[in-house]
Amino acid sequence: MLERYGHGGDLVTASDLFGITADQFVDFSSNMNPFGPPAAVFAVMESRWRELDRYPDPAVRGLRSKLAQRHGINVDNVLCGNGAAELIDLAIRALRPNGGVGLAVPCFGEYADAAEKYGGHIVRVPMLEDDSFRLSVERVMEAALGDNRPEIWMIGSPNNPTGMTVDRELILKLLDTEAFVVIDEAFLDFVPNEEAISLVQEAAKRPNLLVIRSMTKFYAIPGIRLGYAVGSADTIAKMRGLQTPWSVNSLAQWIGEAVLDDVEYEQRTRRWLTEERQWLSADLGKLGCKVFDSVTNYLLVKLPDECAIDAAQLQQLMGQRGVLIRDASHFAGLDGRFIRLAVKLREQNERLIEALSACLQVRRL
Structure with a gap:
């Protein structure tokens, strides 16, 4: 297999x-960008390899600052990680679900893996072939308001493997139930109108919303491992407190800063x-x-x-x-x-x- x-x-x-x-x-x-890494990646590796005898910046200040500026948010709302996978794990560890974790299936398997690893039980809301695997507002809200309602939702937008984004209004309805919502936007960079769809700015303002982004797919650097999360300052601080020191290595930090300039x-x-x-x-x-x-x-x-x-x-x-x-x-x-x-x-x-x-x-x- x-x-x-x-x-x-x-x-x-x-x-x-x-x-x-x-x-x-x-x-x-x-699902990597077939153009391969931007030229800036090779320039960084050629020009900065002599600096690898130094520790990385433990606070990832340069990249966090650049991401905050890109999204129009405060740097305290940004946490960089060793790929989206680490950030999914950190989110669940920080939130520590005692109750249900809601998933719209089919979806990325690491949501369930992380939730079950730390004691959450899965509440699955099926997306049906007859609906072209679109997320039904009715089915989600029935689960969200039911007796076995999830305290955390983990939703991909675009969803993996179906490739469709989630309606913004549905996410806002979930937030109104006081559940904590984690939105995985790992593939949203590929969408032309991503700024209109992304919930990054909303996540910086809401205590019960976290957005996870990947930089490895769009910039074709999966061997580097790089992603970031955006949430309230309190949520980000909790996740940072659980993160392994120097989780984001120097090359990842330098490359992350460089590729953001390649419009x-x-x-x-x-x-x-x-x-x-x-x-x-x-x-x-x-x-x-x-x-x-x-x-x-x-x-x-x-x-x-x-x-x-x-x-x-x-x-x-x-x-x-x-x-x-x-x-x-x-x-x-x-x-x-x-x-x-x-x-x-x-x-x-x-x-x-x-x-x-x-x-x-x-x-x-």
């Missing part, structure tokens, strides 16, 4: 499974994605796949009804061809008919379509 450790992008496991070196794969199982990279990425996502969706549809709407850089895809293989078998066949895909049946609420695919550059997407077309020739009689 490619998702041996619960995620896509595991090229070591892929090499073990398929006998192919890591650099020979085209990886659609992880052209941001604009080019969003222009590319709008066109390429549409092209890939259309070609997947021609193969008989059902492609669900997405506003970000990945697609949830249902295999054709007449296809005789499931997602796990398809992953095996594709991997043998050097193309990695995500078996989405590992997301709660999805079965073996679903896969998740990153949107990549045209040449890579064409290779995906060619391999997928060959593999889907296995049909039911």
Whole structure:
């Protein structure tokens, strides 16, 4: 199983499974910007490596200040972390749920992992295929006001693996129930109108709202590990008090500051994605796949009804061809008919379509 450790992008496991070196794969199982890191990343590594004999800034002051300025908030409302994964863990540890943790499923598996690790029990609100996996206000509010109401909600916007944002008004309704709401905006950078959708500024003002952002996906630096959280000064202080010292290394801090200045990279990425996502969706549809709407850089895809293989078998066949895909049946609420695919550059997407077309020739009689 490619998702041996619960995620896509595991090229070591892929090499073990398929006998192919890591650099020979085209990886659609992880959702990184296919343009690769901005030029500023390489400039930082070339110019500042001599400073690696010094400790990192333990307070991450430079990057926090730059992020605060970018979002128009106070620096005390920002906490940087070792990727969004650390911040999800810190949030749950700081909030210490004694009761339920509400999840709209399917969703990122680390929400449930973190909640259960620290004693929370999961209250799942299903998003249904018949509704194109959109979050129902009625179902959420029924859970939010019921006898077993969650004290914490963890919601992705855009949601992983469905690729859709959550209605802002729904989040505000949840906040009015006095539950604590954690919004994961790890992929929101890919959305052209992100500023109108993001709840970052709202999180800085509300005691029961936290927003988590990732910098690894959009800037294609997953090996560096970098993310940040925005919340009230009290919430951020609680999370910081639980964080391992020097969690954000020097390279991550320098690179984070540098990439925020590359406006052209941001604009080019969003222009590319709008066109390429549409092209890939259309070609997947021609193969008989059902492609669900997405506003970000990945697609949830249902295999054709007449296809005789499931997602796990398809992953095996594709991997043998050097193309990695995500078996989405590992997301709660999805079965073996679903896969998740990153949107990549045209040449890579064409290779995906060619391999997928060959593999889907296995049909039911």
